[in-house]
Amino acid sequence: MKFDVAVVGGGPAGLAAAYKLASAGFRVVVLERGREPGSKAMYGGRVYTHWLDKYLPEFRKAAIDRWVTRELVTFLTEDKAVTLETTTERGSFVTPLVSFTSWLARLSRDAGAQIVTEITVDQLARDERGRFVGVKSGSDFLRADYVIDAEGVNRLLLERAGIVERLKPETVAVGVKEVLKFESRKLLEERFGLGEEEGLAWTFAGYPTEYLPGGGFLYTYRDSVAIGVVMYLKSWDKLKTPVYDLVEKLRLHPYVAPYVRGAMLLEYGARMTPVVGINMAPPKFHYDGLLIVGDAAGFLLHTGVLIRGVDFAVASGVLAAEAIRESGDPSAEALSIYEKKLKSSFIYPQLEKFRNVDRILGDETLFRDLPIFATGVVNRYFTIDDKHRTLFEALRETSKETNVSLFKLLIYMARAVRNI
Amino acid sequence: MKFVVLTKAAVPLSSAIRIDPKTGTLVREGVPLTANVWDRDAVEFALEMRDRYGGEVVAISMAPPTGILALESLIGMGVDRAILASDRAFAGADTWATAHVLAKTIEKYVPDFDLVVTGEETIDSTTAHIGAQTASWLGVPYLYYVYNAEVRGRTLIAKRFLEDEGVDEVYELKMPAVISVLRSSQIPREVKLSRKLTAREHLQIVDNSKLGLDQDCVGLRGSPTMVVGMSPAAYPPRKRIVISGAPGEVAKKVAEVLRELGVVCAVSGLQ
């Protein structure tokens, strides 16, 4: 059992790497614990395409359900909602991660990569000098010149190898989601005001996480929608509703329910995601014989309610493949080219730039104040009773009644503008 | 010894099965298929006997090409090779027509078989017909609910357990023979990386041009039975019961509770 490259994990990162390496003539094996590639895949619902065009332009032939044309953000409280909407031009598409992953698996298989499913890797194998020389599963040892760790967010293997510590509640969030199927594709389009192939991406702040850090989301697939909640683990002890009931509360909220009425529950899933990816990054992304890609490396951007991981995963997989191709040998020194590539690509600069976003998003008061304030102001502004308020009066009254200081909000805004 | 395991690509152990309220048939969309869970008991049983007596285990399935995944999984567990009998003409088969294809595949590709092993039943159709019907097509003896067996010369000494009666029985069968294995009586081994890597090389796909079966004996045309209706059952809620005490007492109480709930009828000395 000897390969040029062994990839642990058949997610977007591992499969992208395998595809590129196999295309370049390497003997590649992907080890995936699921029954099929994609059978353990769960995410929000959309993939951003700007960087995919550069790193994996083939994606345009992938199973794309819809292109996002309507983008909504709603500040939601128990009984009020304020929604901002914008139209967008084909910068992202919505599709189940299962579809995207199985497409990518076919692509890499066709290029010559071997994908072995139902195999849980237990250990990254090292030689007596500590170099990574393959993987272990049960009593089997598979030897490889290079190992790519694409095991995703839980990264048991990196932990067992002593490269990273156990995940902490401060660095991760859990996402819980339902997929609801409509009677027909047309019915979904009518409900959400979409044309054929047009899609909607909708995020919610406030109510879905009981005003704690995190948010809600709704994406339209072909004839189903993905609706879910992402909750930062560090705030768990302030939750009043157990996390397994949060999605139901969002689905049944009077502002959301009319959109999904009558839809049938197809699936219920959960998975963790890094909060601020770079804050859970391993000390290095390359070691003797080993490269780390995707979620396992913390390559993910989470700006409050938007999560971008798939394009980072794919791009880092592609860069790891390039690094192996150019390295000549698997020494850490030769593989340091991967780190250089990360730094000169969008990945590292973007993650660095958002490093401090944590300080804002981690601030629990923001998730309470902003939605309550925004809905309060708009509600007041549009309420005509004994007095007709100016916008400023509406702001001041809301501030007084909700105890949210205007000044504090302004500071948030300023910080947010700088960091998000 | 030559062992044959018959297997079906079935829904996994716990799976949402929806019945279309309009047509009354199973909704197939998004229903994944894998080796029938009780067939893994049969595979473990055969592998364990092979390890004891030497020889070869061949897995055989009649299925569309989606059956490949299930067979590869069994090869991953240690089955030496697998044969998938796959042909459009086989579609729509009931158990009788399926058993016909299986028996003929055995006769043609493993003519010197000693023991055919099947699971107790399939999880998604629960007929438990295939073992008995294959045995009658092959003209050999059949025994079901087996959980343990030994070989002496050409004789199989098999133990079986009858749940409803709560009795253990010992049988002697002349081989070749067919047996079905009591479900969850074995602990199926894990899928191994070293086996799974080369699974495809040990898989043979045969169609009717190779088997040459009479069109009237296979598929829908060869099926004397049909399903005329289905109705959904209600989901029972998950239950959690804490039982504490000395191990012996706990076991007794567990047995009692299971009996009360109707999960088992009788509990006796299943080793």
Place this chain on the structure above:
Amino acid sequence: MKYFTIEERLNANAWDVDIHKPHIVIKDPEKCRHCEKKPCTYMCPAKCYVQQGDYLVLSTEACLECGTCRVVCPHGAIEWNYPRSGMGVWYRFT
């Protein structure tokens, strides 16, 4: 509109449950006894952890393999692994 209980939601899924070996085990039930807030009972999306009288009961058959319990458990009482041989949850639509 009707509220779906967690059981109803889980019943929409496909699993291949390992009936012989749970992939998650509570190493040290003693720790759970003294665990004051029991975050696992709140944060497991599949409600696999339930406090029952004096005992914390874990049933792994509906586990979604997210890893949350391992991270929120303040006492490291959980031995967490992935199911083997392709067992466990089988997503099709997410």
